[in-house]
Structures are given as structure tokens and as C-alpha cells.
Amino acid sequence: MELIRIYQCFCDRTRLRILNLLQHGPLCVCHLQRILGEPQVKISKHLAYLRGHQLVESERCANWMVYHLPEEPSELLKRNLACLQDSMREESVFQRDLDRLKEVLDELGADCPACVREHHQHQNSCRS
Amino acid sequence: MELIRIYQCFCDRTRLRILNLLQHGPLCVCHLQRILGEPQVKISKHLAYLRGHQLVESERCANWMVYHLPEEPSELLKRNLACLQDSMREESVFQRDLDRLKEVLDELGADCPACVREHHQHQNSCRS
DNA sequence: TTGCAACATTCCTCTTTCGGAATATACCGG
């Protein structure tokens, strides 16, 4: 049942933090690692879990692996990701991660895949 | 984190079926047992799990234990139960359980707590 | 090539979850 696959992904704190960040655009593992401040193996295994449950997709980009939410999510997934995003607003940890996202993007600068950089530059130019 | 407690409850098929039924009003264990067609110990343990995670509350009513969704759910829980209800519409198993709910209510008739009976009688009179 | 950086996977351990069989508990009617 797809519903259960979705909720299985939602019941770990680290995975929720990852999904929160990916709602704002694609990221590579090194970004996630720095933003979350967790060991590489932990991030990598949770990403594998999410991929196995079809909650994220990934592409290799030169030296990096870029993870993002599914390009064509089902209605079910869309609805539940939207509800999740609302729900996450109430916990400060998720807001702190988003603040940290901006810092880390600046910090790493050009040292990440073009697709990631471009997405977030575009986001910034829209916002400012 | 309350969010995780909620999703932990959502990632088992039997628990989803129970929550689906309880969205329509309080029920006792014997109702759930007959509707779901699962052994008593299984129902009882999932109810204990849900209670431990504060997704349901229970009261003894003479010989029966009546379970229902929290009287004063948090905004978080309300939002997620609403999303769950939308999501469950797409799986036929949940609709079948609701059909079976009516059958079992008739079948058991007066052989259940007054509070359960009254709730569902009221529902019926409203519908018809 | 070689070396390095970014990730993934394997192995191990601890904990949680899930299901069933058996047993216990609570309440009712007589």
C-alpha cells in the first residue's frame, strides 16, 4: 500500500529533516551532511531508504549525487507532502535547517553541481 | 516529536483500518474485531499501541471498552487525520470496512454500549 | 596511473515492531 510506504518514510526525524530541505529544491549529499550535521553514513542510508520507498529520486552529477523529490509525484504523495510541510512549520528544528540551508549554499558556493546551484540561485533572485 | 508519534501510528495497515472506522464514531473492540475479521489479540494490541501514542482514547462501558479519537485533538493531529481521511478514500479496503461497519452495527444491535449505539443511530437518522 | 573527494554498502549490534498462543483481568448476571 503506497500510503504505508509514505508514512514509513515520515516516521524518522532525520528523514523528515531531509524531506523538509528537499521541498525547497534538489540537494547533494554533502549539502545535507553539512546542514544536518550528521555523519555521512547516516545521511546516505536514510536517502537509500527514501529512494527505496520512492519518496526521492537521484541522479549522478559528476562527482556528486543529487537528490530531489519525485518529478511526477502521485496525487497521494503530493497531498501528503503538502500536509507534512504544513505540519513541519510548527517545529523549530525544521526552520533552523532552512536557515542553515542558505548558509551552506553560500559556504559551498561553486563547489556543487550546477543543477543544484542554478535552482537555488533562481530561488534567491525570485525572493529578492 | 508529536509528528513522528502520529506517523508511527499511520504505518500499519491494521491501524489505518481502525482509524478509518473511528473517524466515524466510537466503537468497542468486538465491533472492530468483527469488521476487520482479525483475531482479538491483534486488535487489542494495535489499540494499545494507538493509545500509547495518544491517537485514541478509551473508556470502559460495563463489559466493553469503547475506543474513540481524542476529544481534544491538537491542530497537528486534526490536520493529519483530515489528510489521512482524504488519502484513504483511494483504497477500496477502507470503503469496504465502512460498508461492513453498518452491517456489524445492525448485526450486534443492542449488544454493545449505549454510547456507541446512540452515536451511530444518530448518524443514521441524520443520513436518512 | 594515482590519488582524492563524494557516496554507497556491508557487517554488527541494539531496539522496536508484529503476530500468535497462552494466560490473566474486569465486569456482568444469576
Added chain:
DNA sequence: CCGGTATATTCCGAAAGAGGAATGTTGCAA
């Protein structure tokens, strides 16, 4: 108090989840 009905708990084994240490893999750059 007793028997019966409704429900809970305990004990067991199998499986999944989560984290870390160590090791493998992949791709680029010199």
C-alpha cells in the same frame, strides 16, 4: 461466589529499523 463474556497482558520468535566502523565504488584531476 460462580461462570461467562469482553478485553488486556505476557511470553515467544521472526523481521525490520537505526546507528556506527570499516570498506567499496565511482569519477575527476593531475
